[in-house]
Amino acid sequence: MIRGRLRPGGELRLVGRPEGGRAAIGIVPLAIMAAFVVLVSAGGLVLHAERSVNDLTQSREAGLLDQGVKRRLARLNSDTAYIAIWNDAYRQAMAGFDRTWLHENFGEYLHRHMGHNITLVARPQGEVIYASLDGEPVSPSSLSAFITAAGPLMAAVAKETARTPQPGGGPARVIDYHDRRSAIRTPSMTYLAIAGNVAPEPGYRGPVDPESPYIVVSALRMDRAFIADLGADYGLRDLRLDPAPLGNETALALRGLSGQPLARLIWTPLRPGQKVLVGARGTFVSVGICLLILITLLMLRIRAVARNLAQAAVAARAADQAKSQFLANMSHEIRTPLNAVLGMAQVMAGDELSPHQRDRLSLIGEAGQVLLGVLNDVLDLSRIEAGQLTINAAPFELDSLVSSTVNGFEGQAAAKGLEVQILLPADLTGWWRGDAQRIRQILSNLVSNALKFTEVGRVSVMVSPTAQGLSISVVDTGPGIEAQVLAGLFGRFAQADESSTRRHGGAGLGLAISRELAELMGGGLTAASTPGEGSCFTLDLPLARVLDQAPTLSPPPPVQSAALDRPLRILAAEDNAANRRVLAALLEPLGAELTLVCDGRAMVEAWRQTRPDIILADIQMPEMNGLEATRAIRTLEQARGDAPVPIIALTANVMTDQIHSYRQGGMTGHVAKPIQIAELLAAMSEALEGAPEPEAVRAAG
DSSP: OEEEEEOTTSOEEEEEOOTTHHHHHHHHHHHHHHHHHHHHHHHHHHHHHHHHHHHHHHHHHHHHHHHHHHHHHHHHHHHHHHHHBOHHHHHHHHTTOOHHHHIIIIIHHHHHHHOOSEEEEEOTTSOEEEEEETTEEOOGGGGHHHHHHHHHHHHHHHHHHHTOOOGGGOSOOOOOOOOOOEEEEOSSOEEEEEEEEOBOOTTOOSOOOSSOOOEEEEEEEOOHHHHHHHHHHHTOEEEEEESOSOOSSSEEEEEOTTSOEEEEEEEEOOOTHHHHHHHTGGGGSOGGGHHHHHHHHHHHHHHHHHHHHHHHHHHHHHHHHHHHHHHHHHHHHHHHHHHHHHHHHHHHHTSOOOHHHHHHHHHHHHHHHHHHHHHHHHHHHHHHHHTOOOOOOEEEEHHHHHHHHHHTTHHHHHHHTOEEEEEOOGGGOSEEEEOHHHHHHHHHHHHHHHHHHOOSSEEEEEEEEOSSSEEEEEEEOSOOOOHHHHTTTTSTTOOSSTTHHHHHOOOSOHHHHHHHHHHHTTOEEEEEEETTTEEEEEEEEOOEEOOSSOOOOOOOOOSSOGGGTSOOEEEEEOSOHHHHHHHHHHHGGGTOEEEEESSHHHHHHHHHHHOOSEEEEOSSOSSSOHHHHHHHHHHHHHHHTOOOOOEEEEESOOOHHHHHHHHHTTOOEEEESSOOHHHHHHHHHHHHTTOOOHHHHHHHO
16 A cells, blocks of 8 residues: 655655555656646636637627618618609709708708708719708808818719710710718717719609719718617617727727728627636636536537527517618608609599690509509518418409409500400309409519510410419510529519619519418419510419309498588698698598698697597697597597597508507597598598587587
8 A cells, every 4th residue: 555645845755565656656647737737728718718709799799880880871871862862853953953942852851850960962063052950051161171071972972973974975874873881070070971963763754964963961970879879779888989090999990981990989898708717717626527617618608609599689679670660661751742642643633634634644643653562562571571461362253353454554565565465264264262452463563574574575364274273374475584583583672684673663572572472372473484585474373263153242332421421520630731732632522621730739729629520630740749649639538528539540651560559549540641532531431430420529528
């Protein structure tokens, strides 16, 4: 047996029998070395894990911040493009611009609706003719530092515009809006700025300016509120703006037009790796807990993955909410002016017009409906993604659906000299069960595309039976589609070639939505094409035949019921002046006593004074919005014991959750903008059915 005693100096002295002494002497150093190696390795792994986790966290934070800045620049770009690519703006530019018009449609609009801080409009040579600060017109001299800093940005846009060729030696080609993403800095402030030239909308056929167009500059001020909002969006600690372009801290550089650093966004990064190091201290006690080190590291890794998944879920929810909010805002901003266009077109259609005037009015209405169709496509796509779009199956007459859909394109086909034919076997006519509205939507998309791309020949719509139901094919004699293009044709925003949008129009959503709708109905949409010979798009649907006799359908409700025949007192709240005129013109045939107000507060006061039979309320209004005004009226009615007055929402907000909130808030009905007179009258009739007569209302009060 060998015994050992450790001297104070650290030497291990062996006593007792010498057998196995050499082995014992070798085992102890090896054990010490092994323990040392394991501890050092464990410590190195822990330190490496700490650095790796910290580096990954810091990289992720930098990526999120860079993404946030890019998103704000992209929004700034889209906001500015929205007002710069505009036929009326282009005509105003050729006329030299009226400064009052500029303020209302550029400076005030961008600040009020988009939150921009500075807007400039300059001549191609750089002379600033209009400047606004926080929505108020100011002298360009008061923004001299900003104008000087934005000079290279304006010069770059002017240079880009000037070198655009003029094809065929004809009039100057309309220049595309050219976005510039950049940061600029003055002695007192750093800005995110965008510059671009004023240009007309796609398809513009009016006069053009042979000189370079005007330049628009718009900017967001990177002040404390901006930085705080940016940091809160991505959970960054102590985010701040450092005007020094260089430094050693964790930072994201803000660069100018030529790429030079102008300033930095710095923050205090999270250090989750330190938790790993603290949690692993016990692993250095002995070799025996090496397994604990591995388990600890594994658990920390699992926690890191779980944390990343949670953060990804939060980011995904935020992105989804941002997209929903964007779609709601876009829908509202487009539908509001479109309501004035289509609403007044409906009013004018009832006037005595010459054939030439009626033809022009029809063109306005058709163009407005096309724009509304594009907007509805985008909203349909959003509803499909959110799982909110449902299929409503009901009996429909196949031959009527096909003929009415195809015949709607007769004018477009005749204008191009194309033949359109329907091949529907007699044994397939009659009644089938399915969602007629969505089938019509898909067929319209397919026929419209076929006519759009076909220049010579015909477009044929062929219906044939399948084992599951029906197959509807749209065949054209157009140029055909290459195989590599055909493979991605049903992708969102896809076009057959890069010039398709410019030559033929469209957002590239029709086929994507059509395939989604077909799959929601349990079918499919496929395409086949031979370049130079034409294309064939086939819709397969699992439809069931209805009995031979036509099903009994409830007659549609009358557009105008007896509820609208009696004298009415109508209160309408609408903050947009053009839409107030449209609403008054649409309701004029009713001979009603109409009271128009501009905001929700005035709506409540007018209700107190006039006690109307029905209220038509916009939602987004100053002072008090339509929903808040409705709640106030409902509270007062309940306190007085009055019967509730019907309140119909007339709004450009058409998202499903928005409409639901209006019902929950006490509104009786909803009519979407652009207002269709038939829908408005039907909603008013339904709301007034069962409502008390004016005398009964007064007696109840």
